[in-house]
Every structure is written in C-alpha cells, then in structure tokens.
Amino acid sequence: MMYRYLIIESKKDIKNDESMIISLFSEFIDFTKKETSHNAIYLFYAHESDISLSDVILNIMSDTLSDLRLFSSFGFESEYDLKIHLEYIKLKLKSIPFNKHAYLDDKVILNESLHRIDDELRKHILKKYASDKMMMECIKVYLESNQNTSVASKKLYIHRNTLLQRLDKFNQITGFDLRIFLDAYLIYHLL
Amino acid sequence: MNIQCNKRENNMATLKLKDINKVYPNGVQAVFDFSLEIRDKEFIVFVGPSGCGKSTTLRMIAGLEEITSGELYIDDELVNDKAPKDRNIAMVFQSYALYPHMTVYDNMAFGLKLRKMPKNVINEKVTEAAEILGLKAYLKRKPKALSGGQRQRVALGRAIVRNAKVFLMDEPLSNLDAKLRVQMRGELIKLHNKLVTTTIYVTHDQIEAMTMASRIVVMKDGYIMQVGAPKDIYDNPNNIFVAGFIGTPPMNFIRGIVDTKGLFTSGIHKLQVPDDKFELITENKMVGKEIVLGIRPEDIHDQQIVMDTYPGAVLEIIVDVAELLGSETNLYTNINENHICAVISARTGVHIGDKMKLAFDMHKCHFFDPSTEQRLVADLNRIAKTTKKVKKEETKKVEK
Numbered sequence: 001m002m003y004r005y006l007i008i009e010s011k012k013d014i015k016n017d018e019s020m021i022i023s024l025f026s027e028f029i030d031f032t033k034k035e036t037s038h039n040a041i042y043l044f045y046a047h048e049s050d051i052s053l054s055d056v057i058l059n060i061m062s063d064t065l066s067d068l069r070l071f072s073s074f075g076f077e078s079e080y081d082l083k084i085h086l087e088y089i090k091l092k093l094k095s096i097p098f099n100k101h102a103y104l105d106d107k108v109i110l111n112e113s114l115h116r117i118d119d120e121l122r123k124h125i126l127k128k129y130a131s132d133k134m135m136m137e138c139i140k141v142y143l144e145s146n147q148n149t150s151v152a153s154k155k156l157y158i159h160r161n162t163l164l165q166r167l168d169k170f171n172q173i174t175g176f177d178l179r180i181f182l183d184a185y186l187i188y189h190l191l
Numbered sequence: 192m193n194i195q196c197n198k199r200e201n202n203m204a205t206l207k208l209k210d211i212n213k214v215y216p217n218g219v220q221a222v223f224d225f226s227l228e229i230r231d232k233e234f235i236v237f238v239g240p241s242g243c244g245k246s247t248t249l250r251m252i253a254g255l256e257e258i259t260s261g262e263l264y265i266d267d268e269l270v271n272d273k274a275p276k277d278r279n280i281a282m283v284f285q286s287y288a289l290y291p292h293m294t295v296y297d298n299m300a301f302g303l304k305l306r307k308m309p310k311n312v313i314n315e316k317v318t319e320a321a322e323i324l325g326l327k328a329y330l331k332r333k334p335k336a337l338s339g340g341q342r343q344r345v346a347l348g349r350a351i352v353r354n355a356k357v358f359l360m361d362e363p364l365s366n367l368d369a370k371l372r373v374q375m376r377g378e379l380i381k382l383h384n385k386l387v388t389t390t391i392y393v394t395h396d397q398i399e400a401m402t403m404a405s406r407i408v409v410m411k412d413g414y415i416m417q418v419g420a421p422k423d424i425y426d427n428p429n430n431i432f433v434a435g436f437i438g439t440p441p442m443n444f445i446r447g448i449v450d451t452k453g454l455f456t457s458g459i460h461k462l463q464v465p466d467d468k469f470e471l472i473t474e475n476k477m478v479g480k481e482i483v484l485g486i487r488p489e490d491i492h493d494q495q496i497v498m499d500t501y502p503g504a505v506l507e508i509i510v511d512v513a514e515l516l517g518s519e520t521n522l523y524t525n526i527n528e529n530h531i532c533a534v535i536s537a538r539t540g541v542h543i544g545d546k547m548k549l550a551f552d553m554h555k556c557h558f559f560d561p562s563t564e565q566r567l568v569a570d571l572n573r574i575a576k577t578t579k580k581v582k583k584e585e586t587k588k589v590e591k
Contacts, residue, residue: 051292052288055289056290059290061303062302062349064254102284
C-alpha cells in the first residue's frame with residue numbers, strides 16, 4: 001500500500017469553499033484523514049486514482065472564482081515518510097509564486113528548484129534512493145547511454161531485465177519515469 | 192428566439208477601466224494606466240506577447256487580482272472591492288478542463304448547484320445551453336467519451352449556464368491542436384452572436400484576435416499600444432510594435448532616408464514616395480533624416496500592371512527563399528540587409544536564386560520615426576483647414 005496526500009491551497013481564506021472542495025474530492029478519493037488550516041486543506045489517502053487532478057482544480061477555480069492550487073504527492077511506503085515530505089513541501093510551496101501553477105507535484109517542484117538543488121530537495125525527491133549508490137549509478141549510466149537499456153546494461157554488467165526492474169522500482173517509489181524525457185532531464189540534475 | 196432576447200436584456204454589461212495600475216508586492220509593475228471603455232455585447236480581445244499584462248488585467252477584472260490603483264466599473268458600478276463571486280462574471284481558465292468524473296450534465300450543472308439554485312432551474316439552464324451548443328445527445332456521457340471539440344463545447348456550456356454579465360476567457364484555445372483551434376474559433380464567434388454577452392478574451396495569438404474581436408487591445412510591457420477594430424489596427428498601426436505584431440507574415444520594415452525630391456533611399460535601392468506621403472514626411476520634419484518604411488507583404492507585387500502604375504517603386508531583387516503555400520507564395524529577399532517578405536500569386540512559379548522585379552504599392556506604405564517608433568500621421572488641423580478650403584472653392588465654383 002502506498003500512502004498519498006493532496007494539498008489544496010487558497011490564496012486567501014479557504015473556509016468558504018472548504019466543505020464544497022472536500023465533498024467534491026470525496027467523489028473520487030477515499031481519504032483516510034483530512035486536516036485544514038486557514039488557507040489549505042490536506043487530504044490523505046492510500047489508493048491510486050486516474051482522475052486528472054489538474055482538470056479538477058481548474059474547474060473548481062472557475063466554479064468558485066477563487067485562486068487555488070493543488071499539490072499532489074506520489075506514493076510513500078510509510079506514513080512517516082509521507083509526513084516528512086509534507087512538511088518539506090509546505091515550506092517549498094511558499095517559495096513558488098501562487099499564480100504560477102494551478103497543479104503541482106514533485107516534478108513541478110523539482111523543475112522550479114533546478115537552480116538551487118540542495119541535499120534536502122534531493123532527499124525528498126529521490127526518497128530512499130538518495131543514499132543508494134547502486135541505483136544512482138544505474139540511472140546515471142542509463143541516462144548517459146541515451147536511455148538505451150541494452151547499452152546501459154552491458155556497461156553495468158547486469159541483465160537488461162534487471163535494469164528494467166530497477167527503473168520500474170524507481171518509478172514506483174519516486175513517481176519519475178526515466179523513460180520519459182522530461183523526467184529523465186529533471187532527475188539527471190540530482191545525480 | 193424569445194429565450195435569447197430575455198437573456199440579452201438580463202446580460203447587458205458595460206465595463207469601464209479607468210487608470211488601472213497593478214504593482215506586485217515585490218515592486219514589479221505589471222500594468223500601467225490601463226484605461227478602456229467596453230461597450231455592451233462587445234467581443235474584446237487583449238493581445239500581446241507573454242508578460243505584457245493582458246492576463247493580469249483580466250484577473251483584475253475578475254477580482255482574482257487586487258487593483259493597486261484606478262477604478263473598475265461594471266455597469267457604472269464601482270466593483271474594485273467586490274468579491275469575484277459578486278461581480279456576475281464567468282471565467283474560463285483553460286476551457287479544455289472538465290471534471291473528469293462527472294457527466295456532461297453534471298459538469299454544466301455543478302457551478303449552479305454551488306450557487307444553490309433550484310433543481311428545475313438548473314435543469315432548464317443546462318438543457319438550454321446544451322441545445323445552443325448541440326450537446327443534447329451527450330448529456331449523459333463522461334468527458335472521456337467525447338471528442339476534443341465536444342469537450343471544449345461542454346467547457347463553454349459551463350460558463351453559459353451561469354447567465355453571467357461578462358465572459359472572461361484566458362487563452363482558452365491554447366491547449367488545442369491547430370485544426371481544433373480553427374474549428375473552436377468559429378464556434379466561439381457563433382456562440383457570441385447567439386448569446387450577445389460582453390466578452391473579454393485574452394490571447395497571444397494575433398490570428399485569434401483578428402478573426403474574433405470586435406475590438407482589439409494590443410498590449411506591450413503593461414501598456415496599451417493601440418485599441419481598435421481589427422481592420423483599423425491592421426491598416427493603421429500606431430507604431431512599429433503594433434505593425435509588426437498584427438499580420439502574418441508581419442509587416443516589412445526598411446530603414447532609409449527620404450530626400451527633398453521625395454525619393455526614399457535604402458542602400459542602392461530607391462523608391463519614389465507619393466505626394467501625400469511626402470507631404471506627411473515634410474510636415475513631420477523627417478526629410479533627410481533616417482526613417483522606417485513599413486509595407487505589408489501583400490502590398491508588394493510582381494504583376495506588370497502594378498509596375499506600370501508605380502514605375503518609381505520597382506526594385507530588382509534576388510529570391511532568398513520561396514515558400515509555396517498553395518494559392519500563394521511567400522517570397523523572401525534582402526533589401527539593404529532588411530529581410531523582406533512578399534506574398535505573390537503561386538502561379539508566378541519563383542525559385543531560390545531567381546532574379547525578379549517587385550513593385551511596392553507606395554500608397555499603402557507607412558512611415559515611422561525610428562526614435563519614437565511612432566507612425567507619422569498627418570496634422571489633423573491642417574487636413575481640416577485644407578478640406579474647408581477645398582469645400583469653399585467648390586461652393587464658389589457651384590455659385591459661379
């Protein structure tokens with residue numbers, strides 16, 4: 001089971017729209033817990049969803065005529081990991097101008113922070129792989145081999161399927177699919 | 192028909208923006224002294240490059256952005272301090288977006304449910320909007336089961352059902368592919384004609400602006416550069432920026448000097464300036480000084496008849512690039528290091544490296560002051576005096 005969370009943040013007070021937003025999200029998300037502050041709602045859940053959250057937030061904005069933004073996390077293996085990530089993202093969101101993105105996730109956060117990557121950002125994006133030298137080496141070789149798994153696996157002296165498995169695992173844990181150019185580009189900055 | 196008439200009466204809206212400024216907390220000023228009166232039923236398009244302040248202005252009208260200074264009136268009522276919800280506006284952020292988990296009906300009805308409208312009223316409004324948009328057969332479908340164009344129409348339906356006084360649209364077609372964009376442009380125009388609701392539309396695409404607007408507001412760096420009907424802006428651009436921004440391919444600019452004989456010279460190339468234009472240049476004291484000649488690509492011709500009409504404005508050029516577009520050819524050349532484009536008939540059959548003659552329709556050209564970048568315009572007082580004089584002479588002749 002992977003733990004996930006959403007932050008729905010308002011530029012002003014969110015109280016007026018709070019019940020509507022929660023009831024709307026409950027139509028497609030089974031949240032296990034919810035928290036609120038004066039300008040944000042935090043929803044916690046533990047399942048996957050194929051609903052386009054960026055579409056949902058844009059629609060809520062036009063229905064309520066309020067300035068909102070939504071952060072959607074990838075999955076976490078433990079609630080503890082989620083909590084640490086959430087605290088970090090709360091801080092990070094403060095440095096991103098409100099109207100720049102209606103929808104944010106780790107990819108948007110990393111893209112916004114490429115000019116000031118630090119250990120903490122690295123840790124929150126790469127999660128448990130931040131200190132996994134073998135995984136980092138695999139990714140580096142794979143990306144520097146133009147994302148060619150056959151070439152990279154030969155260079156790494158591992159079977160191609162092993163490399164593919166590692167890339168899948170990385171995607172599962174971090175939400176970054178290294179076969180996609182933009183994801184590969186973003187992660188390369190962290191190596 | 193009656194439904195539309197009723198709607199029309201309810202939805203009359205005029206907007207007045209008076210000296211509106213927007214300064215962000217970090218000190219950056221995004222909009223400077225924006226003043227504009229928008230008439231009822233107008234389809235106004237704010238157009239300009241990224242960062243010119245068009246979306247900020249729209250967001251200030253919506254109430255999503257605070258107005259730093261200036262006044263905003265909707266129907267003569269000052270709304271600076273009114274919440275967005277109380278301004279009776281409908282805003283489409285990116286109209287492709289729909290609630291993916293809701294049916295077409297629910298997507299359109301959701302905004303009304305939020306406003307706690309009775310069920311029968313919601314049903315009436317949604318059915319009416321679905322009829323206008325040709326979506327009646329799709330009301331039970333989810334967005335996934337719709338084509339791109341249908342989804343776009345549902346998104347418009349979400350705005351229509353609100354019966355708002357003003358529609359605000361922020362680059363609603365920017366996510367669409369080229370074909371769908373052209374189709375949706377047509378749909379939006381048709382829709383505006385049906386609903387006759389005052390609409391403000393933001394885009395960076397000048398073709399959208401030209402094809403849809405009743406009036407265009409061209410913006411740059413937070414300032415209004417020009418306001419006018421599309422044709423007026425196209426034919427009489429105020430400055431080099433507007434002249435270059437509106438029109439595809441853009442207007443050609445050639446730097447040169449006009450001498451006392453009315454001859455425009457740029458390097459080895461010479462063009463005879465017509466009397467009325469020369470008078471304008473003289474009046475603006477630009478004779479002998481560097482000047483910018485602007486001419487639209489379609490006003491440069493390769494037909495013999497035009498060369499015979501303007502023998503003093505024919506240049507021999509070498510074709511750098513020839514782009515065949517089907518009915519016409521875009522021909523690119525170089526005149527004294529100024530890249531020039533001419534749109535000529537595809538029948539001419541030109542090729543790269545060809546030598547050919549081009550005639551400039553000098554009556555259609557504009558002259559700009561390179562230091563101010565403003566178009567040289569005639570002294571209106573002088574024109575009025577001349578017209579009066581001519582009229583007096585005509586009257587005398589008639590009397591005689």
